[in-house]
Amino acid sequence: MRAAGWLALGVLVAAPLLIVLAMGFSTATSGVPPVIPPWGASGWQGSLEAWGLVLSDPFYRDALWQSLRLAFLTATLCLVLGFGMAMGIAAVPPARQFTWLALVLLPFWTGFLLRVSAWVGLLRDSGWVNGMLMKLGLIEAPLRMLHTEGAMILGMVHAYLPFAVLPLYASLARRDLTLEEAAADLGAGRWRVLFTITLPLAAPALAAAFLLVFIPAAGEVVIPELLGGPEALLVGRAIWQEFFQTLDWPVAAALATALLALLLLPLAAFQRLAAR
Amino acid sequence: MRRAALFLGLFFLWAPIALMVGYAFSDGRTPYIWGGFSLRWFHALAANERLLEAAWLSLRIAAAAATLATLLGLVLGWVLARHGPFRGRPLFGALAGAPLVLPEVVMGLAFLLLIVGLQGLTGWPAQRGAMTVWLAHSALGMAFVAVLVQARLAALDPRLEEAAADLGAGPFTIFRTITLPLITPSLLAGWGLAFTLSLDDVVLASFVSGPGATTLPVYLFSALRLGLTPEANALASLLLGAAAALLLAFAIAAKGWARVETPPSRE
Numbered sequence: 167m168r169a170a171g172w173l174a175l176g177v178l179v180a181a182p183l184l185i186v187l188a189m190g191f192s193t194a195t196s197g198v199p200p201v202i203p204p205w206g207a208s209g210w211q212g213s214l215e216a217w218g219l220v221l222s223d224p225f226y227r228d229a230l231w232q233s234l235r236l237a238f239l240t241a242t243l244c245l246v247l248g249f250g251m252a253m254g255i256a257a258v259p260p261a262r263q264f265t266w267l268a269l270v271l272l273p274f275w276t277g278f279l280l281r282v283s284a285w286v287g288l289l290r291d292s293g294w295v296n297g298m299l300m301k302l303g304l305i306e307a308p309l310r311m312l313h314t315e316g317a318m319i320l321g322m323v324h325a326y327l328p329f330a331v332l333p334l335y336a337s338l339a340r341r342d343l344t345l346e347e348a349a350a351d352l353g354a355g356r357w358r359v360l361f362t363i364t365l366p367l368a369a370p371a372l373a374a375a376f377l378l379v380f381i382p383a384a385g386e387v388v389i390p391e392l393l394g395g396p397e398a399l400l401v402g403r404a405i406w407q408e409f410f411q412t413l414d415w416p417v418a419a420a421l422a423t424a425l426l427a428l429l430l431l432p433l434a435a436f437q438r439l440a441a442r
Numbered sequence: 443m444r445r446a447a448l449f450l451g452l453f454f455l456w457a458p459i460a461l462m463v464g465y466a467f468s469d470g471r472t473p474y475i476w477g478g479f480s481l482r483w484f485h486a487l488a489a490n491e492r493l494l495e496a497a498w499l500s501l502r503i504a505a506a507a508a509t510l511a512t513l514l515g516l517v518l519g520w521v522l523a524r525h526g527p528f529r530g531r532p533l534f535g536a537l538a539g540a541p542l543v544l545p546e547v548v549m550g551l552a553f554l555l556l557i558v559g560l561q562g563l564t565g566w567p568a569q570r571g572a573m574t575v576w577l578a579h580s581a582l583g584m585a586f587v588a589v590l591v592q593a594r595l596a597a598l599d600p601r602l603e604e605a606a607a608d609l610g611a612g613p614f615t616i617f618r619t620i621t622l623p624l625i626t627p628s629l630l631a632g633w634g635l636a637f638t639l640s641l642d643d644v645v646l647a648s649f650v651s652g653p654g655a656t657t658l659p660v661y662l663f664s665a666l667r668l669g670l671t672p673e674a675n676a677l678a679s680l681l682l683g684a685a686a687a688l689l690l691a692f693a694i695a696a697k698g699w700a701r702v703e704t705p706p707s708r709e
Contacts, residue, residue, distance in 0.1 A: 168528065171521040174514045175537040178581035182552030183540070185559055199558050247454070250447020257445070266448070268689055273455045275685030276462075278642050279662045280678040284458035286670055287465075287474045294461060294474040327455060377543070385545020387645050392666060402547040402645075409551060409649075419555070422548045433543060 189419035190216055200413045216416035220424055226404065226417075230424060233401040236315070237383035240322040241330075244379045245372060247323070248330030255331075256338040267335065274328045282392050285321045286312060289393070313395025321393045322383050329382075330375040337371030338364075373436050381429055401425050463682065466675035473672045483676040490673065496661040503572055503657060504640035507579035511636040512629055514580065515587020522588065523595035541585035550649030553578045557650060570652035578650045579643065583636025587629070594628035595621075 191204040191212035204212030220226045255266045273281065288294045289311040296308040311317055341364070349359045365372070387402040394400070401421060408418040461474065466484070470477025487493065518538045525531075541549065557574050560566060567573055602624070606616045644659040651660060666674070 167517060168521050168525055171517050171534065171538075172530075174517065174584065175534065178514075178577070178584070179537045179540050181559075182549075182556040185555040186548070186552045189555055199562075247447065247451050251451040254445045254448025254451075264693065268693070269452055270455065272682065272685055272689065273459050275638065275689075276459055276678050276682045277659075277662075279644060279659055279666060280462070280674055280681065281458065283662075283666050283670060283674045284462045284678070286666070287675075288458055288461065290670075292472070297475065324455065324458065327451065331451075381543055381545060385547045387547050388663065402545065405547050405551060409554075415555075418551060422551050425545065426548055429543070429545070 186419045186422055190416055190423050192216075192416050194414050194416050199415070201415045213416075216414070216420040219417055220420045225399070226421060229399050229401045229404040230421075230428065232399075233384050233386075233425070234428065236318060236322070236400065237380045237386075240319055240326065240383045241376045241380040243319070243323050244327050244330040245376055248327055248334050248375060249372070251331050252334035252338050255335050256341075263339065270328050270331050278325060279388065281325060282321055282389055285317065285324065286392055289317050312393065313398070315394075315398070317393040318389055318398060321389045322386060325389065326379040326383060329378040333371045333374045333378065334368065337368050341367060370440055373439050377432060377436055380432065384429060385425060459678070459682065462675045463679045465672065466679040468672065470672070473670050473675060483672045484680075487673050487676050487680070492656075493658070493661060493673075496656050496658045499572060499655065500641055500658040503576050503579060504637045507576050507583055507640045508633045508636040510576070510580040511583025512587050512633045514584035515632055515636075516591055516629065518584060518588035519591025519595060523592045538585060538588050541582050542589070546643070546645035549578070549582065550646045553581070553646065554649045569654075570650055571655040572651075574650040574652070575647050575655060575657060578646050579636070579640040582643070582646065583632075583639055586635050586639065587632030590628040590632045590635075591625060594625045598624055
């Protein structure tokens with residue numbers, strides 16, 4: 167049993183990740199495949215060129231930084247809205263909570279791409295929102311909404327909001343309400359109860375919800391491509407382009423490793439919080 | 443007042459979807475501009491052979507990937523729940539959970555490089571295609587199944603298996619007649635989750651699929667990059683209808699399960 171487990175993990179998880187790590191130190195050529203691996207018949211023949219580029223070129227640094235910034239904004243918005251929604255569902259009589267939860271989950275099954283495409287149709291210059299605003303006489307010329315940062319954040323919050331609601335609901339539905347009642351009896355106002363009792367007790371769930379949104383959002387490829395326009399070069403898209411268009415596999419691998427390293431920090435912090 | 447956030451959030455989630463479904467029935471050529479009621483985009487969908495082919499391939503890959511993911515996830519979840527603190531367990535746990543926290547683009551790149559490496563070393567797989575997408579989706583799904591199985595095994599009452607052992611059942615009989623039926627709900631949930639993940643995945647599939655194997659999301663992604671058509675709205679409506687029907691069926695089945703699992707109360 168254990169041997170089978172190790173085999174599955176070794177081939178399907180560990181080997182791919184180790185290859186990415188090694189690929190960052192290989193040399194790009196114009197062959198097929200377009201790389202020379204870091205180890206050859208005569209020993210180490212790797213290069214630090216790809217890593218040098220990723221660490222020094224402002225283009226890549228910017229892509230990483232912008233991705234983390236947008237993922238942070240998205241995760242924060244999902245956390246605030248998701249917390250309110252989870253509180254709302256947890257306050258419904260238990261027999262009917264499943265129905266409300268289903269309403270949160272159903273959009274998730276409409277297909278990720280199709281939900282993103284809905285925002286394209288709503289936000290573009292000839293789209294639904296501009297059409298409505300012009301019909302109402304509120305604007306004369308269409309507003310540029312598609313291919314902006316706002317459009318990307320909107321699309322990502324819409325795509326990942328259910329990820330935040332689920333863990334928050336699971337935690338809030340099981341919470342001990344007597345603690346909040348006791349605080350209220352002792353004269354604490356609603357907001358004070360929220361900030362001194364409910365939120366601290368839900369801290370692990372809040373952290374889990376944040377990460378469940380932050381991690382996929384940081385590596386997002388499809389939403390920048392469809393909602394962000396050509397100038398939105400986030401790291402997921404940069405990896406994609408280096409790989410498929412520039413055919414610079416070492417840079418793509420080094421970028422992927424850098425993204426993983428940056429994501430390990432919040433993950434490690436979460437592990438410590440969960441272990442407490 | 444307490445539910446304001448819930449209603450606001452649900453409005454935000456559903457408004458674009460409601461518009462998509464509404465305009466799926468519009469006769470107009472431009473999406474989101476009303477042109478009178480018609481079913482023409484559903485007919486167009488039914489006549490789009492490339493899309494139907496991609497959808498059929500996606501369904502087959504999703505079913506096969508969910509099945510392999512369930513088998514592998516059962517093994518991983520079992521080892522994590524039942525094998526105690528063996529040597530290398532922290533690494534085992536970290537690797538088993540890694541696909542849950544890897545961005546899709548990193549996983550896609552990693553898998554593609556694995557396939558290229560395997561091709562260089564062994565000549566297998568000869569080309570990228572349905573087979574490689576199947577493997578990548580199985581690796582993604584198995585991590586989710588492992589979490590569900592591990593949690594379910596940890597919550598089982600050990601006395602049930604002990605009682606069976608006391609009555610003379612061997613390990614295999616105990617697994618088949620006691621443990622397996624008890625963890626079946628988590629296996630079914632894991633299968634369903636792995637199936638949906640596979641069916642909805644664009645990025646991983648784009649990396650590991652070849653020219654001959656276009657899944658539905660890969661097809662849609664390239665179509666959407668060229669421009670939006672009202673067919674997308676019709677397809678979204680069909681998927682939503684199917685998901686709603688499945689969820690309803692699941693809710694009814696779960697009610698049945700709850701009745702079996704909760705002992706009757708004495709009144």
